[in-house]
Amino acid sequence: MSADVMPITENKNTKKAKAVDTPWKTAFRRFTRNKLAVIGFIMIVFMFILCFLGPVFSPHNLFDYSLKNKNLAPNSMYWLGTDKLGRDILLRMMLAGRISLLVGFVATFIAVMIGATLGALAGFYGKIIDTIIMRVADIFMALPLLPILIILGAVLSDLKVDPSSRIYYLMVIIGVLNWTTLARLVRGQILTLREQEFMQATEALGLKDGRKIFKHLLPNTIPVIIVTATLSVAGAILTESALSFLGVGVVPPTPSWGNMISAANNLIDFRKRPWLWIPPGMCILITSVAINLIGDGLRDALDPKTKK
Amino acid sequence: MVKDLVEFRNLETHFHTTAGTVKAVDNVSFTIREGETLCVVGESGCGKSVTAMSLMQLIESPPGKIVGGEILFEGRDLLKLSKRDMSKIRGNEISMIFQEPMSSLNPVLTIGHQISEPLMLHMLLDRKAAKKRAIELITLVGISRPDKIFDSYPHELSGGMRQRIMIAIALSCDPKLLIADEPTTALDVTIQAQILDLMRDIKQKLNTSIMLITHDLGVVAEMADYVVVMYAGKVIEEAPVLELFQDPQHPYTKGLLKAKPIINQKQERLYSIPGQVPNPIDLEDNCHFHDRCEFCMDICKVKQPPFRTHGKDNHKSACWLYEEEREVL
Amino acid sequence: MKQYIIRRLLQMIPTLIGISIIIFAISAMVPGDYITARANPNMSIEKQEQLRAIYGLDKPDYQRYFIWAGNMLKGNFGDSMQHKQPVTTVINTYVWNSFIMGIFALFFSWFIAMITGIFSAKFQYSFFDKVVTLLVFICMSLPSFFIGLLLIKFLALDLKLFPVGGMSTSGLNATGWTYFTDVLKHSFLPIMVLTMLSTGSLTRYFRTSMLEVIRQDYIRTARAKGLKERTVIFKHAFRNAMIPAITLLGFELPGLFGGAMILEQIFAWPGIGHIYLNSISMRDYPFMLGFTIFLAMLTLVGNLLADVLYGIADPRIRLK
Numbered sequence: 001m002s003a004d005v006m007p008i009t010e011n012k013n014t015k016k017a018k019a020v021d022t023p024w025k026t027a028f029r030r031f032t033r034n035k036l037a038v039i040g041f042i043m044i045v046f047m048f049i050l051c052f053l054g055p056v057f058s059p060h061n062l063f064d065y066s067l068k069n070k071n072l073a074p075n076s077m078y079w080l081g082t083d084k085l086g087r088d089i090l091l092r093m094m095l096a097g098r099i100s101l102l103v104g105f106v107a108t109f110i111a112v113m114i115g116a117t118l119g120a121l122a123g124f125y126g127k128i129i130d131t132i133i134m135r136v137a138d139i140f141m142a143l144p145l146l147p148i149l150i151i152l153g154a155v156l157s158d159l160k161v162d163p164s165s166r167i168y169y170l171m172v173i174i175g176v177l178n179w180t181t182l183a184r185l186v187r188g189q190i191l192t193l194r195e196q197e198f199m200q201a202t203e204a205l206g207l208k209d210g211r212k213i214f215k216h217l218l219p220n221t222i223p224v225i226i227v228t229a230t231l232s233v234a235g236a237i238l239t240e241s242a243l244s245f246l247g248v249g250v251v252p253p254t255p256s257w258g259n260m261i262s263a264a265n266n267l268i269d270f271r272k273r274p275w276l277w278i279p280p281g282m283c284i285l286i287t288s289v290a291i292n293l294i295g296d297g298l299r300d301a302l303d304p305k306t307k308k
Numbered sequence: 309m310v311k312d313l314v315e316f317r318n319l320e321t322h323f324h325t326t327a328g329t330v331k332a333v334d335n336v337s338f339t340i341r342e343g344e345t346l347c348v349v350g351e352s353g354c355g356k357s358v359t360a361m362s363l364m365q366l367i368e369s370p371p372g373k374i375v376g377g378e379i380l381f382e383g384r385d386l387l388k389l390s391k392r393d394m395s396k397i398r399g400n401e402i403s404m405i406f407q408e409p410m411s412s413l414n415p416v417l418t419i420g421h422q423i424s425e426p427l428m429l430h431m432l433l434d435r436k437a438a439k440k441r442a443i444e445l446i447t448l449v450g451i452s453r454p455d456k457i458f459d460s461y462p463h464e465l466s467g468g469m470r471q472r473i474m475i476a477i478a479l480s481c482d483p484k485l486l487i488a489d490e491p492t493t494a495l496d497v498t499i500q501a502q503i504l505d506l507m508r509d510i511k512q513k514l515n516t517s518i519m520l521i522t523h524d525l526g527v528v529a530e531m532a533d534y535v536v537v538m539y540a541g542k543v544i545e546e547a548p549v550l551e552l553f554q555d556p557q558h559p560y561t562k563g564l565l566k567a568k569p570i571i572n573q574k575q576e577r578l579y580s581i582p583g584q585v586p587n588p589i590d591l592e593d594n595c596h597f598h599d600r601c602e603f604c605m606d607i608c609k610v611k612q613p614p615f616r617t618h619g620k621d622n623h624k625s626a627c628w629l630y631e632e633e634r635e636v637l
Numbered sequence: 638m639k640q641y642i643i644r645r646l647l648q649m650i651p652t653l654i655g656i657s658i659i660i661f662a663i664s665a666m667v668p669g670d671y672i673t674a675r676a677n678p679n680m681s682i683e684k685q686e687q688l689r690a691i692y693g694l695d696k697p698d699y700q701r702y703f704i705w706a707g708n709m710l711k712g713n714f715g716d717s718m719q720h721k722q723p724v725t726t727v728i729n730t731y732v733w734n735s736f737i738m739g740i741f742a743l744f745f746s747w748f749i750a751m752i753t754g755i756f757s758a759k760f761q762y763s764f765f766d767k768v769v770t771l772l773v774f775i776c777m778s779l780p781s782f783f784i785g786l787l788l789i790k791f792l793a794l795d796l797k798l799f800p801v802g803g804m805s806t807s808g809l810n811a812t813g814w815t816y817f818t819d820v821l822k823h824s825f826l827p828i829m830v831l832t833m834l835s836t837g838s839l840t841r842y843f844r845t846s847m848l849e850v851i852r853q854d855y856i857r858t859a860r861a862k863g864l865k866e867r868t869v870i871f872k873h874a875f876r877n878a879m880i881p882a883i884t885l886l887g888f889e890l891p892g893l894f895g896g897a898m899i900l901e902q903i904f905a906w907p908g909i910g911h912i913y914l915n916s917i918s919m920r921d922y923p924f925m926l927g928f929t930i931f932l933a934m935l936t937l938v939g940n941l942l943a944d945v946l947y948g949i950a951d952p953r954i955r956l957k
Binding site (some may be wrong): 289 | 651652654655659660663664666667770771774775777778779780781782786787790794812891895899902913914917918925928929930933936937940
Binding site for chain 3 (some may be wrong): 364366391395396397398399400403404406408409412413414415416417425426429430461463474568
């Protein structure tokens with residue numbers, strides 16, 4: 001593009017400046033114009049409604065063990081069939097979704113908290129604090145993630161952790177091992193922000209460091225945080241499901257999409273009763289596609305650098 | 309009689325943006341004659357580069373599109389040529405150098421490779437002959453140790469050297485027209501003078517026509533035979549260089565000339581034209597300069613002035629000040 | 638360059654120490670050990686203690702760390718308890734099966750990603766580009782094990798197009814061409830899934846990289862020279878777009894040798910990842926520790942390789 005048309009965009013912005021919305025409104029408008037992102041958003045809303053409201057309307061009960069009804073193929077009574085204990089697959093799948101979504105979101109929340117804080121500290125203080133935090137980040141980045149998670153999952157099993165509290169451990173573990181990407185991004189942003197004039201103003205005002213970091217610097221990195229966090233929710237859900245599939249994540253009787261799929265480890269179930277494992281697999285796929293679409297839409301909407 | 313080399317006839321190049329249509333080049337007509345240096349002058353955003361890119365047919369599409377007019381090159385309408393035929397003209401009969409010598413050369417290919425490329429493509433030279441010619445060209449643009457430069461990468465050269473290399477590439481196939489889009493803007497002042505000297509030299513040696521795009525009237529005074537002044541996508545004045553400097557007609561041209569610092573003359577303050585270039589989206593059908601013009605009249609706000617001669621045959625402008633019609637309104 | 642590599646290698650040391658401490662600490666948290674995991678109910682307590690003493694499992698954790706770390710410095714990763722062989726031997730035995738899968742998947746995914754990335758960038762916003770974008774998202778979001786299972790179920794079990802798992806038909810004992818085609822058939826599905834998994838993000842990468850490059854001034858110059866569009870895209874643009882991508886090649890290193898754990902498990906592929914998953918249920922510490930460290934080292938070397946490759950590819954850095 002020739003340099004000559006550049007001022008066109010500048011001009012447009014200045015002219016419209018009077019009627020301009022807040023950056024968030026602009027971002028929202030840009031997001032809603034992205035068809036794929038909106039589809040992703042609808043998909044994820046649907047998954048949430050299905051998992052969190054669906055069970056309320058289910059005529060079945062997880063504790064309906066009726067061997068008479070075991071291993072039924074999908075039918076009008078049991079839309080997705082039943083498992084070997086006669087439990088309704090649809091109901092289990094919806095409840096499993098609660099767990100999987102919860103683990104995904106909470107684990108990401110933990111990762112964001114650690115990553116943003118450490119990244120901000122490293123970027124703000126620099127020098128020795130920066131070196132230490134970034135060194136630790138290097139170590140975490142070089143850790144082979146899946147093997148470590150599997151070992152930790154095995155440790156949880158050996159420590160005889162109660163299956164219902166196991167999901168909390170899992171959230172923490174996945175969260176703690178995923179903070180590095182965000183920490184690096186936030187640090188980078190803080191480093192550039194710190195040099196800008198408004199920070200000199202806070203200096204002149206004599207604000208405390210904590211206030212400078214959390215009130216003035218971190219809020220400016222929120223776009224980056226939102227985008228990275230969204231994308232890593234998908235990662236966390238995939239990780240959880242893989243671990244649960246291998247039997248070292250969420251373990252029965254707590255249902256999760258991953259451990260429902262481990263029904264496929266039984267050759268007969270795998271072959272003859274695909275309704276046991278295909279629906280939860282599709283749920284994982286849909287959720288993770290949806291989140292990735294949203295994340296990408298958010299990146300385009302919030303991060304002007306990648307705007308084309 | 310000097311022959312016409314390029315003739316723009318009512319060229320219209322528009323950019324379609326989400327905010328509206330930008331008529332970057334709006335009904336532009338002018339002629340470049342053989343062996344002549346024509347300067348296109350105007351502020352950034354006035355459409356001078358887009359005019360040149362339209363001639364090369366390198367308008368990025370979308371969003372840009374040539375929607376009307378003709379560009380005659382030696383009598384042929386370039387806009388009607390196939391992509392293939394056009395690429396035979398580009399870099400061969402018409403070549404172009406750009407404002408940013410630092411980024412205009414491919415960083416991963418050697419200088420030699422980049423000069424040889426058009427030679428092998430258009431002149432059908434083999435690798436060896438191309439190298440020989442490339443080294444001649446490097447020497448021609450005034451760089452010593454051409455053999456060494458041939459094997460260098462762009463990052464090893466200074467900005468001035470890179471612009472010389474760009475000129476060498478542009479001259480490689482003996483073009484009839486060399487388009488130079490702000491070739492010196494990004495360079496230091498001393499280097500600017502050298503590059504301009506080089507271009508003048510080359511014009512004399514090879515009798516190449518030059519279309520020089522600039523916003524610097526100093527460059528115009530030094531280089532031009534003929535000047536075209538553009539404002540907001542339109543040609544508002546054109547004349548031979550001396551005529552234009554001695555008797556500018558359009559208030560914008562007058563403003564430009566006033567804004568130029570004159571050496572050895574004491575001035576209170578450097579003049580600058582008040583206001584800004586108008587927002588180019590969906591411009592109204594009036595004189596686009598009216599809100600910055602000190603002679604603005606009522607008619608200027610509602611109607612476009614015609615572009616024509618006012619008394620002198622070789623001097624055209626578009627301004628209501630010189631029209632009889634204004635009396636009527 | 639040499640100095641740079643040496644400096645980088647030295648910088649790796651503290652990182653490696655940190656990694657080894659973390660990995661060791663995690664495995665030290667495990668209650669029970671190899672002896673309890675395999676304990677024969679009839680084995681007497683005394684016998685168990687004897688065995689622990691033999692394997693050095695009775696010592697305090699920090700001592701065991703130093704012994705283990707010291708041995709590793711000498712290149713001794715310990716002996717796998719399950720395989721009764723040095724860990725390095727076990728790795729060497731199985732890693733090549735993983736490598737076969739990895740190298741093919743690498744080749745295919747790069748090839749597909751380059752081609753689609755280039756065209757999708759060249760025809761940005763076209764129908765093709767939109768389809769590619771959607772496929773990229775799906776590939777990026779695939780749960781590997783689920784896709785693997787789906788393909789086994791429909792293509793291998795139901796349609797019987799491919800063998801269900803393993804690397805070769807058991808009991809076939811074929812050699813030469815027959816063996817080769819047998820392995821080829823077995824490897825088709827796992828390689829396909831592995832390729833799909835990495836093609837998504839790679840395509841995206843190439844597309845973004847190309848989009849950035851085709852906006853550059855030197856591409857305009859190339860066009861102004863009258864070069865054919867093909868030359869402009871494949872020579873002038875692609876070479877530049879490849880430079881940042883070459884870095885990614887270094888990051889592929891751990892994937893090549895580390896094995897695709899879950900896929901190897903599902904396809905019963907006798908690779909190192911499969912062995913690793915088994916070793917965990919057997920509580921084969923030396924192997925678990927050794928292999929995890931091996932992976933971490935691969936990651937670090939991969940990072941270094943990435944930087945070195947970048948330097949080689951980019952003439953602007955090459956000289957320094």
